Amino acid sequence: MRGGSVAVVGGSIAGCAAALAASRGGAGRITVFERADDRLRDRGVGIGLHDDRYEELRSAGYLAPEIPWAPLTERVWSTRDGEAEHGRVVGVQPFPFRAYNWGSLWSELRRRVPDDVSYRTGVTVTGVEPDADGVTLRLADGYEEHFDVVIGADGYRSVIREAMFPGVGAAYAGYIGWRGTSPDVTGLPSDGHSAHNIVFPGGHCMAYRIPDGTGGHRLNWILYTTPPPAGGPAPGPSTADRGAPGSVPPGGLSPELTAHLRALVTEHFPPYWADKLLRTPAESTFIQPIYDVEVPHYTSGRMALVGDAATVTRPHIGAGSVKALQDANALEAAWAAGSSWKEVLERYDAERGPVGSAMVALARGMGAAQVENTPDWSAMGQAEFDAWWQGQNKGSDRRSGFGGHSIKPR
């Protein structure tokens, strides 16, 4: 399918990759609409990519070896053990991941978007009107434009998804991720080559070293826990998410939530890790509520979804960005193979719909085991840990599991 006009709504990881896919697929005119201004690259958080998924996406042309990364080899799960500096190790598992800084990953994808793609920042899509020949997008300033195909890469509160499947919104998982990055990487065990999971009743905290974008490193951490009924994040602005809480930006935590989280860390973390979290500057911490998003199809009429707009997997699976890039890769393949819009979009939906649903289910199970119904960590050693971990991966097959789905048949 060659030519035609394509709009991509959202210019983050999924949006840049989708614009690249549309260009490689042969679209005639491509416009990206991104609500944020150029400051997108400032998001400094970490993204982990499984080594094997990285290799597949590198050979597909969506990732490059030049993007700064830090190697991770194993993941150590520990719990507090009195005043022992690093606590007690509950279990250790292989962790063949590459740790990235979100900003560098996005910058590389943005750089790959061809120059003839119009990438417009500071532009919000507010209206979506499908018809038989395409979709009209309305922008916040009242401007309207008709496109042959519209790709929704606009994240978990997607306006494109709402137009495709009204009422299919983000379902709040009931807990939050408190995230931070700290410049203090002193004394990291195994010289920073291990990822660490600090476990406690009702949650866990993942911590690993990421490149800081200027040749050094930062410590990236994410603590998952259920917020207290009073003082949790306030409902977000959208009706598409059933009043679920919205993200809380850096520096915006309420005093109640801040006090609750700091008390939790003080009580349950080994002293080394408590110190690392509690000394993280408040302006580099923020809250992300955890969601599940699942759609009946990845396409409807002349609209398609990629990345978090299509499905959101709880982050315990470590595969959200992988999934977004794989969506784009599948879209490119469908574009190359299809001889009409209908064919392109049907191929794409058939390829990615089942993968998205499988990933959401797997990640939901991991969230249940790692946050909602945590085991008695104090009674666990390596053997019990291994059995517990196997239980969470029951839904995996030879191609799917922790770190994402393989795009290569095995």
Ligand SMILES: Cc1cc2nc3c(=O)[nH]c(=O)nc-3n(C[C@H](O)[C@H](O)[C@H](O)COP(=O)(O)OP(=O)(O)OC[C@H]3O[C@@H](n4cnc5c(N)ncnc54)[C@H](O)[C@@H]3O)c2cc1C
């Ligand atoms: C706590 C946490 C940890 C994670 N860790 C990992 C990990 O280790 N590994 C991994 O692979 N993934 C991880 N992920 C997932 C990963 O961050 C995302 O899945 C991935 O970045 C894909 O994002 P996206 O581009 O689809 O959406 P987003 O990054 O949300 O981008 C959506 C874009 O659309 C724009 N937009 C929204 N609405 C409009 C509109 N109406 N008009 C115009 N523009 C609009 C927004 O401004 C935004 O830039 C994690 C996620 C979370 C929450």
